[in-house]
Amino acid sequence: MTEHTLTVAGVAVDTRHWIGGRRVASAGTFTDVSPIDGKAIGAISRGTPAEAAEAVAAAKAAFPGWAATPRAERARILHAVADGVEKRLEELAIVETTDNGALLRSHRRGVMPRVAHNFRFFADWLLTLDHEDFDTYPSGGSAAGRGHTNHVSWDPAGPCVLITPWNAPLMMASWKVAPALAAGNTVVLKPAEWTPLTASLLADITAEAGLPAGVLNIVQGYGSEIGDALTSHPDVRRISFTGSVPTARHIAASSAPNLTPTSFELGGKSPLLVFADADLDLAVDLAVEQYDNAGQVCLAATRILVEEPIAEEFTRRFTEKAAGLTQGDPRDEATDVGPNIHPRQLEKIDGFVRRAVAAGARTVIGGHPGDGQYYAPTLLTDVAQDSEIVQEEVFGPVLTLQTFRDEDEAVRLANDTRFGLAATLATGDHERADRVTAQLVAGTVWVNCFFVRDLQAPFGGSRESGVGREGGTWSFDFYCDLKNTVTAPKGWKHHG
Numbered sequence: 001m002t003e004h005t006l007t008v009a010g011v012a013v014d015t016r017h018w019i020g021g022r023r024v025a026s027a028g029t030f031t032d033v034s035p036i037d038g039k040a041i042g043a044i045s046r047g048t049p050a051e052a053a054e055a056v057a058a059a060k061a062a063f064p065g066w067a068a069t070p071r072a073e074r075a076r077i078l079h080a081v082a083d084g085v086e087k088r089l090e091e092l093a094i095v096e097t098t099d100n101g102a103l104l105r106s107h108r109r110g111v112m113p114r115v116a117h118n119f120r121f122f123a124d125w126l127l128t129l130d131h132e133d134f135d136t137y138p139s140g141g142s143a144a145g146r147g148h149t150n151h152v153s154w155d156p157a158g159p160c161v162l163i164t165p166w167n168a169p170l171m172m173a174s175w176k177v178a179p180a181l182a183a184g185n186t187v188v189l190k191p192a193e194w195t196p197l198t199a200s201l202l203a204d205i206t207a208e209a210g211l212p213a214g215v216l217n218i219v220q221g222y223g224s225e226i227g228d229a230l231t232s233h234p235d236v237r238r239i240s241f242t243g244s245v246p247t248a249r250h251i252a253a254s255s256a257p258n259l260t261p262t263s264f265e266l267g268g269k270s271p272l273l274v275f276a277d278a279d280l281d282l283a284v285d286l287a288v289e290q291y292d293n294a295g296q297v298c299l300a301a302t303r304i305l306v307e308e309p310i311a312e313e314f315t316r317r318f319t320e321k322a323a324g325l326t327q328g329d330p331r332d333e334a335t336d337v338g339p340n341i342h343p344r345q346l347e348k349i350d351g352f353v354r355r356a357v358a359a360g361a362r363t364v365i366g367g368h369p370g371d372g373q374y375y376a377p378t379l380l381t382d383v384a385q386d387s388e389i390v391q392e393e394v395f396g397p398v399l400t401l402q403t404f405r406d407e408d409e410a411v412r413l414a415n416d417t418r419f420g421l422a423a424t425l426a427t428g429d430h431e432r433a434d435r436v437t438a439q440l441v442a443g444t445v446w447v448n449c450f451f452v453r454d455l456q457a458p459f460g461g462s463r464e465s466g467v468g469r470e471g472g473t474w475s476f477d478f479y480c481d482l483k484n485t486v487t488a489p490k491g492w493k494h495h496g
């Protein structure tokens with residue numbers, strides 16, 4: 001162990017940046033704290049604007065070589081990264097749980113396998129993006145364009161800055177890093193300052209997999225201190241960000257002088273619509289599932305909208321089911337709801353709940369913090385549509401319940417926020433599902449299911465929930481410079 005290595009649950013984690021294929025230490029550090037017990041994990045390099053610029057320079061220097069690397073070779077290396085993730089799955093799972101407090105059992109069985117899958121999927125998907133050729137569409141008898149061919153190619157764009165949040169650190173990082181690298185771009189990844197650890201392990205894994213130096217760079221530190229150095233840098237060709245709306249606005253402004261293309265995945269206040277014809281057990285399961293990750297999920301359906309005739313029965317069954325949730329140490333297999341990320345976040349959650357109650361909301365369950373950094377799963381009802389608790393993202397285990405009389409009112413309430421990330425429907429009627437879905441403003445609609453995310457599908461939010469879509473071909477639309485080459489039938493020198 002060196003002074004720059006921490007041992008986290010038995011796993012060695014380097015605390016420095018990863019720039020140009022080597023570890024770089026900052027003069028200053030910040031303290032990483034575990035939400036499980038509020039204790040310090042250790043000191044992490046606190047990046048400076050100069051170090052951020054160094055990382056962009058490394059990404060720029062590595063770009064021509066990586067962009068020229070044949071697609072199949074890039075794919076081979078990304079599969080080797082996935083192998084490395086699978087090999088170190090247990091270590092990644094326990095380090096992530098220690099760092100962000102999400103359930104160890106989900107990291108083991110869901111999240112980390114998905115991280116590996118992200119690398120495999122985007123490596124393979126790139127190979128399906130054939131260079132496309134087509135003849136010019138006949139244009140009203142004009143001679144121009146006759147016999148010409150078009151050739152579309154997916155060119156790498158250049159260095160990309162990828163900024164990720166703390167609620168699903170390595171999952172979000174891999175969701176951006178994998179397509180960016182597959183496309184032939186180089187990357188500067190900035191993990192959230194509350195969860196710096198698994199990104200550092202990813203650096204080790206990519207190095208072992210043979211990813212050339214400078215292709216992936218990682219800078220640790222506070223977004224407020226190094227964000228601008230990354231997002232306003234003229235050599236950066238793409239910025240993909242997942243986080244809060246105010247930070248997205250800031251990044252949009254700082255990247256504007258260079259017109260750097262951005263992709264934003266932001267907050268949500270998604271509805272779960274439960275119609276009287278729904279399978280009620282399924283609807284209750286879907287509702288209780290919204291407490292996953294202690295409610296720290298941008299996609300969470302935090303507004304439960306129930307058709308009037310079944311509201312009482314739904315609430316009774318929901319309360320019964322939620323009472324069976326076990327809250328506690330996320331490393332324990334029996335735990336369903338873990339801690340919230342930070343004391344500041346806990347205060348924020350409690351503030352939302354207290355203001356809602358003061359404004360007339362009734363607490364059905366929860367409504368208070370637990371011991372340590374935990375918040376009791378909470379359901380509030382008697383809430384006004386225009387109230388803060390219905391309109392603003394809480395990012396904690398807090399749900400609201402409202403009722404509706406008919407389909408029109410359900411749709412009106414569902415769409416009546418600034419957001420449009422996702423919506424979930426519980427209904428037994430196919431036609432109703434089609435009618436309602438057509439009217440919802442949401443990047444993703446789930447019908448009688450939740451959180452099923454196929455990597456081929458476009459993912460992102462409408463309104464203030466985001467800009468752009470990533471996933472499958474949409475990821476490559478964003479991370480590539482599409483080029484169309486038009487070739488005339490004449491003008492060739494004939495040989496031989």
Ligand code: ADP
Nearest residue numbers: 164165191192193222223224227228243244247
């Ligand atoms: P939250 O409020 O959920 O923590 P943020 O949007 O502040 O969400 O954080 C998400 C990510 O954005 C983190 O990696 C954070 O460091 C980064 N970030 C924060 N401020 C900036 C900024 N001004 N420029 C770039 N990135 C930033």
